[in-house]
Amino acid sequence: MAAPSASLLPRLGGIAERRRPGLRWGAALALAAAAAAFLVQGSGTPEVPASDASALALEVERALQGASGPLAAGDRYAQLELQLQRHPDDVRALVLKARLDMEAQRFDLAAGGYGKALGLPNSKAVRDPDVWAEYAEAVGMQQGGTLAGKPMQLVDKALALDPRHAKSLDLAGSAAWEARDFAxxxxxxxxxxxRLPPGSSRHGELAAAIRAAEQRARLALPAGRPR
Structure with missing residues (x-):
């Protein structure tokens, strides 16, 4: 059974919700990309409870909202670069800049920014599952569009902080699909x-993806059998 095609990979979670044209987690993740659309509403707000937001995420959101309006993305980016020149260990600025780098598909810079924000001593970013999940996505795109290896390790860190974290559950499911672990x-x-409202379009899309994964799991050969 071929996975339904998808030309868009939704960006899940965080403040800078967008769809990035022409990007996927590889052909094996086409269904995952199509199924993931349930999380993104037209306004760009994740369809998950507001209680998911950590203190850092709320700070980032307020900063972005305060910079919206007359400031274009390039202006915000320039301000963040100036701030980091003055205060290179500003965790909030590092996360904001990494999110803008992800939006611009500068995956190396995004991964580096997230990594630095999470590696600083006493960084509050380490308590934020959003940042771990976004770092996983950046590293996945940096390594050619696969969640295998380090990205999944980062997703595990996010789920250790919040086992119900929406973006991390989606990425974990996508990584399992990529690894052909359909169960x-x-x-x-x-x-x-x-976590999704029954009857919503997102609920229906994810339910369809689950049915497809369940069918793949039933058809999978036992471990050790040649494919």
């Missing part, structure tokens, strides 16, 4: 499904 993909996406 695990089903498990992650079912936990995510519980």
């Amino acid at each position: 695990a993909a089903t498990d992650h996406w079912k936990r995510l499904l519980e």
Whole structure:
């Protein structure tokens, strides 16, 4: 059963919700990319409870909202670069700049920014599952569009902080799909499904993806059997 095609990879979670044209997590993740649209509304607000937002995420959101209006993305970026020249260990500025780098598909810079923000001593970013999940996405794109290896390790860190974190559950399901572990993909996406309003279009899209993963799991050969 071929995975439905998807030309867009939704960016999930965080403040800078967008769809990036022409990017996927590889052909094996086409269904995951299509299914993930349930999280993104037209306004760019994740369809998850507001209680998910950590203190750092709320700070970032307020900063972005305060910089909106007359300031274009380039202006915000220039301000952040100036701030980091003066205060290179400003965690909030590092995260904001990394998010803008992700929007511009500068994945190396984004991954570096997230990594620095998380590696600083006493960084409050380490308590924010959003930042870990976004770092995972940046590293995944940096390494050619796969969630295998380090990205999944970062997703695990986010889920250790919040086992119900929406973006991390989606990425974990996508990574499991990529690894052809359809039972695990089903498990992650079912936990995510519980967070979505029944009857919503996002709920229906994810339910369809879960059914496809369950069918793949039933058809999968036992471990050790040649494919």
